[in-house]
Amino acid sequence: MLEFFEAVARHSLLQYALISGLLVSVACGVVGTYVVVRRISYIAGGIAHSVLGGMGAARYFQIVHGWEWLHPIYGAVLAALLSAFIIGAVSMRSNEREDTIIGAIWATGMAIGVLFIAKTPGYNQDLMSYLFGNILMVSKSDLWLIGGLDLVVIAVSVLFHNQLLAVCFDEEFSRLRGLNVEFFYLLLLCLTALTVVLLVTVVGLIMVIALLTLPIAVASHFTKRLWHMMLLGSILSAVLTTSGLALSYGPDWPAGATTILLAASLYLMVKVASRAIKFRSALG
Amino acid sequence: MENLSFAYEAVPVVQDANFTINAGEFACIVGPNGGGKTTLLKLLLGLIQPGKGSVRLFGQPPSVSRNRVGYLPQHAKLDPRFPASVLDVALMGRVGRGRLIGPYSSEDRRLACDALREVDMLDCGRQSFGELSGGQRQRVLIARALASRPELLLFDEPTAHLDVRIQDELYELLAKLNHRITVVVVSHDIGFVTRHVRKVICVNRTAHVHDTAELTGELIGELYGPDVRIVRHDHCCEEARPHA
Numbered sequence: 364m365l366e367f368f369e370a371v372a373r374h375s376l377l378q379y380a381l382i383s384g385l386l387v388s389v390a391c392g393v394v395g396t397y398v399v400v401r402r403i404s405y406i407a408g409g410i411a412h413s414v415l416g417g418m419g420a421a422r423y424f425q426i427v428h429g430w431e432w433l434h435p436i437y438g439a440v441l442a443a444l445l446s447a448f449i450i451g452a453v454s455m456r457s458n459e460r461e462d463t464i465i466g467a468i469w470a471t472g473m474a475i476g477v478l479f480i481a482k483t484p485g486y487n488q489d490l491m492s493y494l495f496g497n498i499l500m501v502s503k504s505d506l507w508l509i510g511g512l513d514l515v516v517i518a519v520s521v522l523f524h525n526q527l528l529a530v531c532f533d534e535e536f537s538r539l540r541g542l543n544v545e546f547f548y549l550l551l552l553c554l555t556a557l558t559v560v561l562l563v564t565v566v567g568l569i570m571v572i573a574l575l576t577l578p579i580a581v582a583s584h585f586t587k588r589l590w591h592m593m594l595l596g597s598i599l600s601a602v603l604t605t606s607g608l609a610l611s612y613g614p615d616w617p618a619g620a621t622t623i624l625l626a627a628s629l630y631l632m633v634k635v636a637s638r639a640i641k642f643r644s645a646l647g
Numbered sequence: 648m649e650n651l652s653f654a655y656e657a658v659p660v661v662q663d664a665n666f667t668i669n670a671g672e673f674a675c676i677v678g679p680n681g682g683g684k685t686t687l688l689k690l691l692l693g694l695i696q697p698g699k700g701s702v703r704l705f706g707q708p709p710s711v712s713r714n715r716v717g718y719l720p721q722h723a724k725l726d727p728r729f730p731a732s733v734l735d736v737a738l739m740g741r742v743g744r745g746r747l748i749g750p751y752s753s754e755d756r757r758l759a760c761d762a763l764r765e766v767d768m769l770d771c772g773r774q775s776f777g778e779l780s781g782g783q784r785q786r787v788l789i790a791r792a793l794a795s796r797p798e799l800l801l802f803d804e805p806t807a808h809l810d811v812r813i814q815d816e817l818y819e820l821l822a823k824l825n826h827r828i829t830v831v832v833v834s835h836d837i838g839f840v841t842r843h844v845r846k847v848i849c850v851n852r853t854a855h856v857h858d859t860a861e862l863t864g865e866l867i868g869e870l871y872g873p874d875v876r877i878v879r880h881d882h883c884c885e886e887a888r889p890h891a
Contacts, residue, residue: 537743
């Protein structure tokens with residue numbers, strides 16, 4: 364651990380990794396709470412996997428056609444928002460089963476990504492970092508992008524907190540109060556999409572759902588109000604991403620996987636402890 | 648308050664239903680499960696459109712005037728694990744009324760607190776909504792509706808899952824509110840209607856004909872005694888059938 368903090372002081376890459384982890388945690392706690400209480404983590408999973416299509420395509424055009432400005436994160440944002448819109452529109456307007464369309468988006472996005480990456484010359488290191496994340500690859504310019512996205516997500520969530528809370532709690536009542544429920548549901552899906560993109564940089568797209576939901580699930584044991592849950596969720600995910608990074612640094616483990624395992628262990632511990640407390644109070 | 652009236656004819660589930668509820672009334676819509684009560688409710692709120700006929704709410708199409716209705720859904724539908732305090736829930740009644748974005752105004756907070764005081768739940772403001780008993784939750788949902796300053800309170804199965812004593816208290820509260828607000832209660836199992844209910848509308852779509860009816864309190868009183876009126880669906884629908 365000490366070795367890690369010494370290294371942070373010396374290497375700017377580690378500093379960027381640390382800062383991006385902390386930035387992302389705020390959006391993760393805020394939007395993750397909505398995802399958990401509205402029970403749409405499967406949608407978040409679908410969006411996360413479809414992001415590969417956007418990233419792969421952006422990388423392809425960057426390398427093959429020399430579109431230097433087309434950072435993979437732009438592709439990711441585009442793909443995520445597109446998926447959110449499709450899933451939202453289908454679940455509100457069409458008779459198709461929602462989980463069918465989520466599965467279709469999930470796999471189609473990945474297929475597009477795999478094709479583009481296969482046709483992109485060079486090593487396939489990109490694919491691995493998209494799938495499993497590589498927080499140490501975050502550059503200074505990435506940091507600005509992450510910070511900007513983070514700001515958008517948090518600002519929108521805070522400004523529309525009351526409406527989103529009401530829509531998540533009771534859709535029917537909100538509609539009768541004159542709220543445009545469809546708009547707020549789509550807004551929520553878009554926020555989820557942007558947060559997923561942010562988290563992909565930290566843990567990769569496969570493990571996004573865990574980081575989006577586990578800290579919130581832990582926080583829900585200790586909080587009774589939505590914004591308390593968001594606050595504690597943000598703090599927990601900041602602690603988890605930081606300790607994941609620190610713990611993985613010495614033995615040279617993948618940071619994303621370490622973070623997820625830490626989150627899962629914390630969740631398990633809290634679950635077991637709360638069971639034990641309930642059991643004891645039932646006895647006593 | 649304007650005169651509240653609606654009438655409509657020939658919708659697939661509900662057929663040739665005609666009735667009016669006047670401002671200031673305490674009305675009860677009863678009927679067995681599958682009898683078309685929910686359809687009626689949705690029509691009334693403009694959530695679905697009638698195939699034939701028309702619905703008027705405060706003399707306007709429901710989609711225009713429904714924000715003047717305080718609607719209480721079946722509370723079983725709400726997620727008991729949702730992290731919201733009692734005050735949070737009451738404040739939701741202010742959504743769509745006050746500011747477009749940002750936090751609630753102090754006016755919103757005052758109205759939400761007033762509403763909670765009216766249903767006797769202000770002391771529980773900080774408690775978690777999910778931890779309340781069924782009767783308390785129902786009171787908080789009434790406060791949420793009241794916070795929006797409605798002219799009509801519409802309840803879907805308010806007494807489901809509640810024991811008889813709590814049901815009584817709830818009807819007592821509704822009667823108190825009825826002094827200034829029109830109250831409409833929908834139920835599949837109103838075996839027991841307190842003396843406060845002034846109008847009973849029976850809904851059942853069986854045998855092609857759709858029956859709705861208005862039973863005066865006096866009529867039920869004659870049938871079942873002066874104080875507590877027992878209304879059985881089969882009875883009132885038979886009474887109601889115009890050509891029977």
